[in-house]
Amino acid sequence: xxxxxxxxxxxNRRIATVDPADRGLAYGDGLFETMRAHRGExxxxxxxxxxxxxxxxxxxxxxxxxxxxLGEARALLAGDDGVLKLLLTRGVGGRGYAPPVPAExxxxxxxxxxxxxxxxxxLAVRWCETRLALQPRLAxxxxxxxxxxxxxxxxxxxxxxxxxxxxxxxxxxxxxxAANLFVLREGRWRTPAVDRCxxxxxxxxxxxxxxxxxxxxxxxxxxxxxxxxxxxxAVRGILPVVRLGARQWTLPAPEYREVAALQAxxxxxxxxxxxxxx
Amino acid sequence: xxxxxxxxxxxNRRIATVDPADRGLAYGDGLFETMRAHRGExxxxxxxxxxxxxxxxxxxxxxxxxxxxLGEARALLAGDDGVLKLLLTRGVGGRGYAPPVPAExxxxxxxxxxxxxxxxxxLAVRWCETRLALQPRLAxxxxxxxxxxxxxxxxxxxxxxxxxxxxxxxxxxxxxxAANLFVLREGRWRTPAVDRCxxxxxxxxxxxxxxxxxxxxxxxxxxxxxxxxxxxxAVRGILPVVRLGARQWTLPAPEYREVAALQAxxxxxxxxxxxxxx
Numbered sequence: 001x002x003x004x005x006x007x008x009x010x011x012n013r014r015i016a017t018v019d020p021a022d023r024g025l026a027y028g029d030g031l032f033e034t035m036r037a038h039r040g041e042x043x044x045x046x047x048x049x050x051x052x053x054x055x056x057x058x059x060x061x062x063x064x065x066x067x068x069x070l071g072e073a074r075a076l077l078a079g080d081d082g083v084l085k086l087l088l089t090r091g092v093g094g095r096g097y098a099p100p101v102p103a104e105x106x107x108x109x110x111x112x113x114x115x116x117x118x119x120x121x122x123l124a125v126r127w128c129e130t131r132l133a134l135q136p137r138l139a140x141x142x143x144x145x146x147x148x149x150x151x152x153x154x155x156x157x158x159x160x161x162x163x164x165x166x167x168x169x170x171x172x173x174x175x176x177x178a179a180n181l182f183v184l185r186e187g188r189w190r191t192p193a194v195d196r197c198x199x200x201x202x203x204x205x206x207x208x209x210x211x212x213x214x215x216x217x218x219x220x221x222x223x224x225x226x227x228x229x230x231x232x233x234a235v236r237g238i239l240p241v242v243r244l245g246a247r248q249w250t251l252p253a254p255e256y257r258e259v260a261a262l263q264a265x266x267x268x269x270x271x272x273x274x275x276x277x278x
Numbered sequence: 279x280x281x282x283x284x285x286x287x288x289x290n291r292r293i294a295t296v297d298p299a300d301r302g303l304a305y306g307d308g309l310f311e312t313m314r315a316h317r318g319e320x321x322x323x324x325x326x327x328x329x330x331x332x333x334x335x336x337x338x339x340x341x342x343x344x345x346x347x348l349g350e351a352r353a354l355l356a357g358d359d360g361v362l363k364l365l366l367t368r369g370v371g372g373r374g375y376a377p378p379v380p381a382e383x384x385x386x387x388x389x390x391x392x393x394x395x396x397x398x399x400x401l402a403v404r405w406c407e408t409r410l411a412l413q414p415r416l417a418x419x420x421x422x423x424x425x426x427x428x429x430x431x432x433x434x435x436x437x438x439x440x441x442x443x444x445x446x447x448x449x450x451x452x453x454x455x456a457a458n459l460f461v462l463r464e465g466r467w468r469t470p471a472v473d474r475c476x477x478x479x480x481x482x483x484x485x486x487x488x489x490x491x492x493x494x495x496x497x498x499x500x501x502x503x504x505x506x507x508x509x510x511x512a513v514r515g516i517l518p519v520v521r522l523g524a525r526q527w528t529l530p531a532p533e534y535r536e537v538a539a540l541q542a543x544x545x546x547x548x549x550x551x552x553x554x555x556x
Contacts, residue, residue, distance in 0.1 A: 004373070006298045017295035018303060020284045020386055025296060026365070027424035028306025034373070059425070060432060085373060087303070090428075095282070095312070095363060095390045097424065097431035097455050108298055112373045133411035134447055138425060145423035146305035146375065147337070147416060150368075153375035154338060169412055177375050 006110035007072055010091060012065060022106055024089030027097070028144040030106075031055050033086045033202075036235050037111070038272035040079035044234060045070060047202045052088065055141040060099070061090055064107050076111045081272065083112040083235055089144070115236060119162065122242030122251055123231065125176065127220070128152040128164040132174050132197040140200040153177045163231060165223070165244070168197050173218045179233040180204035182213060183226035184255055189213040190222075202234040203266075210265060228255035237273040238263045284388035285350055288369060290343060300384055302367030305375070306422035308384075309333045311364045311480075314513050315389070316550035318357035322512060323348060325480045330366065333419040338377070339368055342385050354389045359550065361390040361513055367422070393514060397440065400520030400529055401509065403454065405498070406430040406442040410452050410475040418478040431455045441509055443501070443522070446475050451496045457511040458482035460491060461504035462533055467491040468500075480512040481544075488543060506533035515551035516541045 008015050023029035033048040042048070049066050056063050073084050087108040093100045130152040138145070152164050163176040174192045175181050180201040182191045191208070193215045194200050207213060223229060228249060229241040240259050242249050249256070267274040286293050301307035311326040320326070327344050334341050351362050365386040371378045408430040416423070430442050441454040452470045453459050458479040460469045469486070471493045472478050485491060501507060506527060507519040518537050520527050530538070545552040 004299060008298060018298050018300075020286060020296050020388065021282060022296075022303065023428075024303045025300065025367075025386075026310070026422065027428055028422055029425060029428050032304070059429070083373065089303070095361065095388075096393075097427045099428060099432050101435075108303075110298065110373075115374075130415055131413075133413035135409075135411035135426070136447075137408055137429060143425055144304065144306055145425045147307060147421055147423045148413070149375045150301075150305055150307050150377060151337070151415060154377050157379075169414075 004110050004112045005076060006108055007076060009064060009107045011104045012068060018106065018108070019092045021092045021094070022089055023091065023093045024087065024106060024144060026093070028146070030087060030089030030144040031059065031061065032088070032142055032144060034235055035084045035086070036270070036272045037077050037080065037082045037084050038270070039081060040074055040077040042070070042073060042084060043270045043272065044202055047205060048086070048234070051142070051200065051202060052086070055143065056088065058137075058141060059143070061088060062103055062105050063088070064105060069107065069109065073109050076109055082114055085110045085112060087144070118236060118239050122240040122249070123162040124160060124243040125163045125165055125231070125241055126156060126161050126245060128155050128166050128177065130155065130166065131169045132166050133169055134196045136196055139196050139198060140194045142199050149177045167220065171219060173220055173223045174198040176231050179231035179236070179239065181223070182207065182230050182232065183218060183223055184228040184258070185222065185226050190216050190218060192216070192218050201232065203232040203237065206266070206269060207232060207262070210262065228253070228259060230259055237266055237270070282388050282390045283354060284386055285354060287342060287385045289382045290346060296384065296386070297370045299370045299372070300367055301369065301371045302365065302384060302422060304371070306424070308365060308367030308422040309337065309339065310366070310420055310422060312513055313362045313364070314548070314550045315355050315358065315360045315362050316548070317359060318352055318355040320348070320351060320362060321548045321550065322480055325483060326364070326512070329420070329478065329480060330364070333421065334366065336415075336419060337421070339366060340381055340383050341366070342383060347385065347387065351387050354387055360392055363388045363390060365422070396514055396517050400518040400527070401440040402438055402521040403441045403443055403509070403519055404434060404439050404523060406433050406444050406455065408433065408444065409447040410444050411447055412474045414474055417474050417476060418472045420477050427455045445498065449497060451498055451501045452476040454509050457509035457514070457517065459501070460485065460489075460508050460510065461496060461501055462506040462536070463500065463504050468494050468496060470494070470496050479510065481510040481515060484544070484547060485510060485540070488540065506531070506537060508537055515544055515548070
């Protein structure tokens with residue numbers, strides 16, 4: 001699976017191209033889900049659909065038929081491994097912010113190759129200068145207003161840096177540009193709350209259940225002095241961090257044996273995350 | 279000019295449709311300008327292009343050739359009045375936030391009908407509940423991350439309410455959903471600074487020069503107890519406000535005669551804003 005391939009729907013009708021007047025293009029007026037596919041299946045489809053349903057309710061976006069979409073997704077995947085992206089927008093609208101009523105959403109499914117294999121020795125990460133603004137009405141959602149992430153990811157092009165950590169405008173550590181953040185402190189896993197900014201990631205959600213982790217506020221020092229740090233997302237699973245600026249963590253340390261055990265539990269929950277697949 | 283008509287370019291090549299992998303659609307990774315056309319011309323083209331140039335530099339977006347675009351815009355307008363929208367995105371990119379280097383931008387020009395005539399008796403406006411997050415890196419730009427405005431504009435559908443005023447998450451009055459805000463207090467016009475959120479509107483820019491207005495912070499009470507209030511944008515010009523919740527202003531009051539004089543000056547600067555055109 002090399003090139004990206006996509007199918008597009010307006011309401012339940014298949015269309016050939018995105019309308020230039022789509023509100024996704026004009027305003028980022030939409031949501032997306034990025035799913036790891038394993039042998040043509042989407043093991044976390046239910047969790048992704050549940051998040052999309054909640055987010056669509058918050059934006060008052062109508063949802064298409066999930067059974068139809070899942071069928072189309074399977075046809076697109078054709079039994080392969082890869083990444084499936086679902087994009088949902090408010091559809092075509094006139095000029096102006098007022099949403100069309102009723103809106104006929106645009107849905108796009110696209111399949112993409114797997115990202116490069118994660119480095120076996122763990123990730124090296126940096127702090128980004130671009131901050132996340134505090135917007136409780138959009139916090140947690142995987143919406144299409146992503147200029148902050150684009151600017152943050154553009155801050156470095158050194159391939160030895162694998163990800164960038166982002167802080168809120170108030171200085172709290174929140175996430176990486178495309179992953180959630182977990183840190184081990186005082187024997188307990190902690191992850192930043194996403195009620196003011198950040199995305200409620202699907203892998204993060206699985207981990208909250210698996211780890212009895214604490215959703216809290218973390219500052220830069222809390223991360224830099226943590227006993228262990230990992231990133232996670234629904235495409236790449238759990239990614240141990242071994243370097244953050246001057247701070248280094250050594251693998252395998254006892255704390256990282258716990259991360260490895262978690263990776264094994266994740267592999268049992270989602271077969272794409274068996275270690276030889278990452 | 280009824281339906282919207284558009285032309286799309288990738289770099290300097292004309293293309294038929296927007297690529298589904300365009301980063302404008304994926305992330306709102308782009309900018310736009312909305313211009314009032316008068317008899318096929320764009321009297322404020324230079325100001326719009328100057329703002330777009332500054333904004334593109336801040337997002338590290340390459341710009342297309344302005345002479346080519348202006349020629350295409352005139353062809354699209356075909357001598358008519360209306361609205362011309364220019365959309366610039368970072369173009370096609372793979373999955374993931376890292377910007378393609380070099381990016382080949384997508385540009386879309388579309389023409390649209392004039393909005394409905396402004397009510398002769400002035401605007402009735404309301405406060406929106408949706409707040410503007412503070413993001414200095416994006417403040418001032420007319421970028422395509424506009425979910426806050428979409429949510430704010432969706433808060434009312436009473437046609438007797440013409441616009442909604444937006445506050446920042448800290449409570450400052452900033453703008454309307456699609457216009458800038460000016461208030462007269464103690465004999466001086468004031469408009470909210472746009473260094474933390476809000477858009478540096480083109481009509482606002484013209485007025486700052488014409489009025490010797492103060493860019494400042496304003497709270498809700500500053501607006502509600504002002505001697506006169508108007509909204510402005512580059513499509514509709516200057517729009518006096520006569521009602522904001524329980525507060526009413528009476529036209530013509532002496533303060534509003536000053537607004538009428540400003541409207542006459544604006545009409546001299548941009549022929550679409552002669553009063554019979556609004």
